[in-house]
Amino acid sequence: MNMNANQVSDVLRHARRLVVKVGSSLVTNEGRGLDEVAIGEWSRQLAALVRGGADGVPREVIMVSSGAIAEGMKRLGWTSRPKEIHELQAAAAVGQMGLAQMYETKLRENGIGSAQVLLTHADLADRERYLNARSTLLTLLGLGVVPVINENDTVVNDEIKFGDNDTLGALVANLVEADALVILTDQKGLYTADPRRDPAAQFVHEAKAGDPALEAMAGGAGSSIGRGGMITKILAAKRAAGSGASTVIAWGREPDVLLRLVQGQSIGTLLVAQTAKTQARKQWMADHLQLRGAVVVDDGAATKLRHEGKSLLPIGMTAVEGEFARGDVIAVRDASGAEIARGLANYASAEARLLCRKPSLEFEPLLGYAAEPEMVHRDNLVLMGG
Numbered sequence: 001m002n003m004n005a006n007q008v009s010d011v012l013r014h015a016r017r018l019v020v021k022v023g024s025s026l027v028t029n030e031g032r033g034l035d036e037v038a039i040g041e042w043s044r045q046l047a048a049l050v051r052g053g054a055d056g057v058p059r060e061v062i063m064v065s066s067g068a069i070a071e072g073m074k075r076l077g078w079t080s081r082p083k084e085i086h087e088l089q090a091a092a093a094v095g096q097m098g099l100a101q102m103y104e105t106k107l108r109e110n111g112i113g114s115a116q117v118l119l120t121h122a123d124l125a126d127r128e129r130y131l132n133a134r135s136t137l138l139t140l141l142g143l144g145v146v147p148v149i150n151e152n153d154t155v156v157n158d159e160i161k162f163g164d165n166d167t168l169g170a171l172v173a174n175l176v177e178a179d180a181l182v183i184l185t186d187q188k189g190l191y192t193a194d195p196r197r198d199p200a201a202q203f204v205h206e207a208k209a210g211d212p213a214l215e216a217m218a219g220g221a222g223s224s225i226g227r228g229g230m231i232t233k234i235l236a237a238k239r240a241a242g243s244g245a246s247t248v249i250a251w252g253r254e255p256d257v258l259l260r261l262v263q264g265q266s267i268g269t270l271l272v273a274q275t276a277k278t279q280a281r282k283q284w285m286a287d288h289l290q291l292r293g294a295v296v297v298d299d300g301a302a303t304k305l306r307h308e309g310k311s312l313l314p315i316g317m318t319a320v321e322g323e324f325a326r327g328d329v330i331a332v333r334d335a336s337g338a339e340i341a342r343g344l345a346n347y348a349s350a351e352a353r354l355l356c357r358k359p360s361l362e363f364e365p366l367l368g369y370a371a372e373p374e375m376v377h378r379d380n381l382v383l384m385g386g
């Protein structure tokens, strides 16, 4: 289970795109109200990461923050958590105002822009919305803005809820193909048993993400504010590892926790992904997605894809096969019919047929709107047989 110290520090040191998740109990100081000092501290560190202040390397960071329900309950004067789902949803809507506002203020004080993004399970299960969410988040990251994400509690009920933001954090890590997921909580990390209940529990420094032995160690939530407990964090690490992201579970009040992690300090519990990102992406495309159609490309485009790692532009397309929607997986074939690659289509088949052989300047007059210059962006493309 153990790795040597260099490997451990390298995982976070080399991470360029991170998803940081903080739980309700930390964000709201166990339900007492938004913890301005703590949010200020994380914001200062997030800003430093974006600027490269930790080690001279700028990073892209997404914050997944819980706390809306707890803060909403406080604002509404409710002392116990309501049972009715619509009351929880109402509390979340009230609390989310304060939550977003506080991150906005604290990040701005540190010279960094922020953006509120509310997501549901259905958003990520729907391929078009998945692609839209992905494009929006990647655009925000490219702008140096920190997206602050929570579940869109207003429109979900129990059955389709993520339910805990650990899962949401992992799905966001999958969505943007993050290098690492950092879960900040009220414990130093994972112990062999719930330390609140078992004083003999031993700290786990590192393990393989997805190791089934971890699931047996994890108990439920420790406070009345937190929801998932450690089990959802262990499962989140497994899920994040599916797209090649390693997970760290650490104490959110550890001084400079985020900065020290990316400097390679061994803090918290590291759950190492066993699959590299590119391999994971290939696997994901191969396993989860059905081919909906294909585009045929000319020799020039085939060379750019195969040997130069470029995106597929419509100008290199000669034909479109089948019917597909934006966000569907399509094959890219060369003139001989050989499959070069698979990827997520930015355009539905009907639009793609209009765009064949066309330069991007002509897209707007043809479609009536300006959209992506690529048919398949290189980030959403995997080469076959390579």
Ligand SMILES: Nc1ncnc2c1ncn2[C@@H]1O[C@H](COP(=O)(O)OP(=O)(O)O)[C@@H](O)[C@H]1O
Residues within 6 Å of the ligand: 022, 023, 024, 025, 026, 184, 185, 186, 187, 189, 190, 191, 192, 193, 194, 195, 196, 217, 218, 219, 220, 221, 222, 223, 225, 226, 227, 228, 229, 230, 231
């Ligand atoms: N094996 C374990 N190691 C550490 N903490 C555990 C373990 N099993 C259960 N827990 C509990 O999980 C809690 C953290 O989960 P939770 O309360 O949901 O926090 P958050 O709001 O940060 O998601 C801890 O306070 C702890 O009591």
Ligand SMILES: N[C@@H](CCC(=O)OP(=O)(O)O)C(=O)O
Residues within 6 Å of the ligand: 022, 023, 024, 025, 065, 066, 067, 068, 069, 070, 092, 150, 151, 153, 163, 164, 165, 166, 225, 226, 227, 228, 229
């Ligand atoms: N969307 C909910 C978060 C759900 C939740 O409690 O998550 P967590 O505290 O991370 O286990 C909220 O903001 O209150």
